[in-house]
Amino acid sequence: MKRYSVFAIAREALRYHTGWERAWRSPEPKASYDAIVVGAGGHGLATAYYLGKNYGITNVAIIEKGWLGGGNTGRNTTIIRSNYLQDSSAAIYEKARSLYETMSQDLNYNVMFSPRGVMMLAQTHHEVRGYLRTAHANALQGIVTEFITPQRVKELCPILNIDGPRYPVLGALWQPRGGTGRHDAVAWGYARACSAMGMDIIQNCEVKGVRSENGVVTGVDTTKGFIGTKKLGMVVAGHSGQLAEMAGFRLPIEAVALQALVSEPIKPCMDVVVMANTVHGYMSQSDKGEMVIGGGTDGFNNYTQRGSFHHIEETLRALVETFPMISRLKMLRQWGGIVDMTGDRSPLISKTPLGNCFINCGWGTGGFKAIPGSGWAMAELMAKGEPGPLAEAFNMWRFKEGQFIDESVAAGVAH
Amino acid sequence: MSTRLAKGGRLIDRTAAVEFTFNGKRMKGFAGDSLAAGLLANDQMLVGRSFKYHRPRGIVASGPEEPNALVNLGREARLEPNQRTTTTELFDGLEATSQNHWPSLEFDVGVINNYAARFMPAGFYYKTFIHPRPFWKHVFEPIIRRAAGLGKAPTQGDADRYEHAYAFCDVLVVGAGVAGLLAAKAAADTGARVILLEQAPVLGGRAPVDDAQVQGKPVEAWLSAMEADLAARDNVTVRLRTCAAGVYDHGYVLADERVADHTPGDGRPKHRLWRIRTAKVITATGAIERPLSFAGNDIPGVMLAGAVRDFAVNFAVSPGDRTVVVTNNDSAYQTALVLKAAGLEVPAILDARDVVTGALPEAARKAGIRVLTGHAIASVKGGKRVTGVSVCLQAGEGAVTEEIACEAVAMSGGWSPVVHLYSHCGGKLNWDNGISAFVPDPMRPPLNHDGSAMVECVGAANGDLDLSGTAPAIPPVWVMPQGAPIKLRLKMWLDYQNDVKVSDVQLAAREGYMSVEHTKRYTTLGMATDQGKLSNINGLAILADALGSEIPQVGTTTFRPPYTPVTIGALAGESRGDIFQPLRRTPMHEAHERAGAYFEPVGLWRRPYTFPRAGETHEQAVHREVVNTRTNVGLLDASTLGKIVVKGPDAGRFLDMLYTGVMSTLPVGKCRYGLMCNEQGFLSDDGVVARIDEDTWLCHTTSSGADRIHGWMEDWLQCEWWDWQVFTANVTEQYAQVAVVGPNARKLLETLGGMDVSKETLPFMQWADGTLGGFPCRVYRISFSGELSYEIAVPASHGAAFWAACTQAGKAFGAMPYGTEGLHVLRAEKGFIMIGDETDGTVIPQDLGLDWAISKKKADYLGKRGQERSYLASPDRWKLVGFETLDGSVVPDGAYIIADGTNANGQRNTQGRVTSTYYSPTLKRGIAMGLLKHGPTRMGDVVEFNTVQGGTVKARVRDTMFYDKDGEKQNV
C-alpha cells in the first residue's frame, strides 16, 4: 500500500495524479476463507481490520451486496460521543471514541475525526436530573463529561436560542472530546487497510443463504456462488433479520427507517454538535458547510431507505425553535437508512445458536460512533470464539433473562 | 458585454422599471425580470465564486438547474443565503450580494486555491492533513471550513411567516409546459379533479421560446386558449410559483409555493407548503440541457444554449454581442437564429457531429451563419469573462485550428429528461441511446398503496424532446475534443459549483471508487445545491468510459427530494412562537400566571414549579411553600393528573390484570393506591383508584401518563381481551382538581361549606360527592404529602372560580399555592415514590419495596411473567432505601454509590444510586432516596456517593420515611 501524505500528493501532482493506485482491490471470491464478514459497512470492515491487525487472521472476505459503505455507514449524521449511562455501553463507545482519535494515523487515511464537542441540551428539570446522573456515571467510567450552564451553552454555540420561550435551556451535558467524523472516509479507510492486508472485499455480492453441518457454519451461498468459511460474522445492520433467518434463528430486531437531511452549505456558524432531545432535533455543521440534521424513525417496519416526511417536519420545527436562524436556510437533500432496533435499543455482539456464526447488529440509530470499538470487540469474539469484556454484556441471551442494557432511561436518545 | 436588447422580451413590462442592488451597486430592471436577467442586463457577468477553487462564476442556466449564480438575498431577519438568481423574481428594492469570496467578488484571496488546484484533486484531503495529529482539529479543519460553505449564515430569526396546506386530487400534473397542459386538460376531460403545478410564474414551459406552433396554432394563441380553457373548469386548479419538491409514498406530493418571495413584507406567508394526496402523479417536468465538457467551460459567459435563448426571448437580454454556439444537437441552432434575428453576431456554430442536415441547421446556414461540423472547442479564453474560443476538431486531441473572439459561448450537450420526481419513490430508468439520456421505464414505476403505478411521465420528461413526437437523435459527446489530453481535462468542469472536473472523475475511477456512488462521494460530483442537474449525466458518462463500462451499467446516483431546495421555515410551517407546540393549560393557568408562577414543562402541560415572591429565589420559594403546607395549608393545582373511567361487567377483572394489586375487591366509596407495569415487568405508572359504583372505577394516573395509560388500556381491550365487557373514557380534562393540603385543610373546606368532610364521614382513602362553596365536586381523601389532604375535582369550567374560592377561603388559615417542586419535596419527606424519579423504565415495584401493592394471589397481571425472569427476580438487585448524609448536606442529583474496585473494562464498580435528593425544609437537612444493592438489609451502613468533582459524600442507610412515620398527620 502506498502511503498517503502531502509529499505523495505533490509527487503525484507533477504527473497529473496518474500514479495513484487503487484504494482497495475488487477481486472475485476464492472458494473459501478462514473467516467471512457479511456486510461492508463500518462495523463489518472494522471487524475484518481488527481480525487482521489484532489476531493476524487475514484470509478473510468481506461480502457486500451493494457498494461498500453504502448502508447506514454512508448515510448517518456522524455524531461521535461516548457519554452513555450504562457501564457496558460507556465502555464500548468510549473504546470506539478513543480509537477514532488516532484512526487517521492508524489507517493512513484522513477520516476527519473532529472532536469539536457534543452537547446534549437539558430543557426540562427531568432532563437536568437525567444528565446529572449520566455525568456522575461517566465520572466513574473514566469518560470526560461535564454538566454546563446555559451561559456556557450560549458561549459554545452562539446561534442557539437558550431563552426558550417554550423550553429554555437549563444546562447541557457536554462531552468536549465528542464530535463528528467523515463517514465515508471511515469505510474507505478501513477498506483500504483491509485490502492491503490481503483481505478480499467482494462488492455487489449478496448473501442468500447460510450453510451449516452439524450445527456449525460451513459457508454462505451468494449471488457469486457458494463461498466456504470456518467462521462467519454477520454485520448487516438493518438486514440482520434476513441473515438470521438464513441461519435459522430469530432476532429481537425490527428494521425501521431513520431519516436525515442536509441544508445547503453556508459559512461556518456552529462549531459544536447539539442534540436537543426534548424537542427531538439534533444538528451539526459539516466541514463543507451544510447543516447536518437528524430526523426521527418511523414506527413501522420498512426496508425502503426512505421514511415518512412528517418526521422531517417535526425535526425542523424543533430546530427552528432551537436555532431560529436556520429558518431561511434551505433543505438540500433528505434520505433514509434502515436501522436495526433491538428490544432494548442496545446492540448485539454475540455468539448465536449456530456454531462459529457470530452476530453484530442492533446499533440502530447510533452505531457510527461505535464502529472501531465494535470491530475491535467483534474481532475478539470471532477470533477467540468467546466474547471479551467489551462484548460480554451484549449477548443475545440477555433478552431471555431480562438483563437489558437500557440507555433510554437517561432521558437521552441514541445518536 | 451583456446587455438589454432594445426590443422584445415576452415576460418583461418595460413600462414598470424596477431598481435593485448587487453588492451595493444600483441596477435597473423591469417587472417580469428574473434577478439573473436583471444582472445580465446590467452587464454583471461575474456573480459568484466556486466552492473549492474560488473560480469566477457567471450565470450558466435560466432555471432551477443553475449551479453558479447564487446570492445572499435581503438582509438581517430577511437574509437568505444561496438564493438562485435564475428563479428569483426581480422586485423593487431587492438587495443581493455575491457569496464565497474575501475580500470582494472581483479580488478573492481564496482564488489561490485555484492556482494550487493541481495539488487539490478529488479527495486530496483524505490523503493529507494526517500528521501531526492535533493539526487537523486546530489548523487544517478550521481553514477548510472557512474556505468552504457558500452564503453567509443568517444571524437572526426569520421575519416572515409560513404555512402549510393540504390538497387532494385524482390527478396531479407537475409542470405546465405543453405536455403538462395537455395532460391536465385530458385528465380534466374525464371529470377527474386535477391540480396543475408550475414552478415558474407563468404557464407554457419551453414552447413559447422554442416552438412557433403548437397543434397547428401559434404558440402564444394556443397558450392563452389553453389557459382560458383550464381556468373555466371547476375541476382544475392551477398553481403557479409552486414547485413539486418531492414525491412520497402513497401519492403524497410535497410542493413549495413561493407566495410572497417577490413581494416581501406584504404580510402574506413567504411560502406555503402544500401536502397533496393524489391518486396519480403525472410529471411533465420537461428536460434540462446538458453542458459540454471542454476546457474553460466554466468561465463566465459560457452558458447553456437554451438559457441564452430564454434570456433573449423572455427578457430581451443578451450575454454578449458575439456568441459562439457549440453543440452536438439541433436545438442549439435555435439560439443562433434567435440571436441573429435580434441583430447580434454569431461568428460560428461548432457542431461536434460530422454530418448535420436538419431543418434548423439548414435555416442557420440560410441565415448566413458559419457552421463548422466535426468541430469542437479546444479551450475558452478569458478569466472573469469570455474573450474568445480556440477551435479544434472533435475527433482529435485539441490541436487548435483557429481562434474566434467572442463574448459568450452558447453550448448544448443534449437534453436530460427531468426524471427526479419519477425516481423519488423508486421508479426505475432506462438508457435511451437515441437521445443519449435516461428516460423513465414505464414497466418499473414507483408503486402506489394499491400496487398500481403512482407516477407517469409525459412530454420531454418522458424523453419526447420534440412536440412533433419524433425525438431528434442526440449523439453522445462527453468530452470535447474526443481525445483531449489531461491538461485539457483538468480544465473541463462537470460540477461548476463544487469544482469537479473530468480529471477528478477519472481519478476516482483509477483509485477504485468505481461505484457511481463512490465517485459521487469521493469527488462531490452532484452534491452541490443544484444536486447535479447539469453535471450528473456527464459525470457518469465519464465514469463509464473510465471503467470501460456502459452508462446503464454504471447507473445513476439516487434521486432524492427535494427537487429544488426548500426553505426550512416553510417546512416548519405554522409551528413557531406561540403555536410551536400545543401548550396544555389547566383551567387555573391564567391565575397561576397572575400569581407570578415559574412554570416547568410536564409533557405538553406547563405546571407551576413554584410561586416565587419578590426577592425570593426559586429555592427559597419552594422551602416556604413546603413549610407552609406542613404548618398551615397549601393549594396545589392537580388538574393534570390523569382520570380514566373504567366501567363494565368485566371492569374489575380487567383492572386486576392492569394493576399489580387487586382492584375488583375495592369497596364502593373507597380509594386504593395501585401500580401498573408493562409486560416486561417494569413499573410504568401509579395512582389512586376509586370505586365509583358496582361496575365503575375511576383510575388516577400521573400527569404524563394519562393518554399513555388510556391508550394502554384500549390496546389490551381491543387487541387481547376484546370479548371482555369494559368501556373506558379519559375524562382528565373534564375536571379541574385542587389539592388542599395541610393541617388547616379541613377548616378551609368547612369555610367553603356544603358537605361534611369530617374524619368520621370522610375518612382517609375514601371519596364523596357533594358541593363545596356551591361548586359541584367530588372530594377524595388521599394524600401525597403525609398531611391532612383533600383532592377536590370540580368541572373544568368552574376550575378557575373554584381555585379563587379556595384561595379566598384559605386566607384566614395561611393558605398558599405550592408548585411541583414543593410537591416533590413533600412526598420525598414521606418516602413516597415518584414515577420518573424512582423509576426509569428499568425498575420493578419489588425494587422499590412496594411488594405490599403486588398481589401474590393473582395468577396473572401485566408484568408478572416478566418479573419472574432470572435477572429481575435476582436477590442482588438494587433496592430502595433512604439516606441521610453524615454532614447534613444534600446528595448531588444523579450520584452513584461507589463500590470497591473496577470492572473488567476498568470502570469503577458501583452498588447503587440516588433517585431523589432534596433539602428538607421540614427537617432542615438533606434527605435522599436511592437504590442500593441489598439495601433493605443494610440499615445503618455508611455508603459513599460520588460527585462529579471527584470527591464523595458519605451517607447513612435508613428507611425512606423521613417524616411522620406513623402517619398521624394525614389521619386526623
Add this chain to the structure above:
Amino acid sequence: MLTLECPYCGLMADETELSPGYEAHLKRFGPASSPEEFEAYMFARKNPKGVHFERWRHSYGCGKWFLAARCTATLEVFGTYPAQVGEPPADIIAKIQARRPEWKAGWQPDGKDTK
C-alpha cells in the same frame, strides 16, 4: 407517507392520523409460560422484507386498533382488517397470493414461521 383504510371508519386515513404498533397476531404468554415462549412473545420478530402483518391505531380518529397486511419493501398495502381476529381474513391472504405468488402463508399465531 402511508395511507391506510381504517376498517371501522371506512376512511382512508393519513399516516399522521394513525399510530403504528408493529407486528400483529402475537400470542401473549403469561406466568405459566417457558422462558423461550415468553422471550419469543416479547422479542422475536419476523421483521420480514416483504409481507408483514401489523397493528395500527386510528389514534386521531375512532381510536381503534386495526391490522394491516403491508409489504415492507414496496409499502404496498394488501388490506386492513379489524384487530379482533386471530388470523388474517381469507380475502386478504388471497390478495397477497395474487400479488406475490412467491409468498407463502408462513404465518402462524404463535410467532413462529412455517417457512
Add this chain to the structure above:
Amino acid sequence: MSDPVSALNGASFTGFATIREIGPLGMISLRHKGGAALTKAIKAAVGTKVPAQRRIEIKGEMACGWMSPDEYLLILPYAKVGATMAALAKALAGEHHLAADVSDARAVFRVEGAKAAEVLAKLSPVDFAKLERGELRRSRAAQVAAAMWAQDGGFTVVCFRSVAGYVMGLLIHSAQPGSELA
C-alpha cells in the same frame, strides 16, 4: 356557584374567515355497542336517530355524532347535561354502557365565512371538498386531535379544552387576511 366558563371565554377573530369560540356546550360521550335500547336512549336524550358511520345527526341545538363503532357524542345545551345523564343511566340500566359528561373537557369553535374550509385545509389532512353534509370527521388540527363538521354554512370544530389556546392560535394564523388559498 359561578357560571361555567368556556376555555377561552368566547374569544373571536376576524380574518378572511371568522373564528369564534363557543360554549359552554353540553357534551356526553356515550359508549355502547348498539341496539334498541341505545336507539331509544339517544332519541330521548337528543331527539335524533343513531347516526350511521361517520355521521352526525343534528336537530336544533341537539346532535348526536358517530365517534367510533361503539362511541357517540351527544351534544345538548349545557344546562341539560345533568338531567340527560340521569335519563341515560335509567334508559340504559342493565345494558353495558358508559356515559361520561365531557362538556368541560372540550372547547368548541365555529369557523365561518365563504372561505371557512380554507382555514381548516391548512391544518387538517381532510379532503373538505369531499366532506359530506352531515359527516363528522375526526382528525388532527396541526398537532392535536380535532373533530369537525359542516354546519350552518360554516364549520364546527371540537378539540380538547387544554389546547383551546393552541387551536385558536392555529385558526388565527390560518385565517390571516391575504393568505386565502384560492
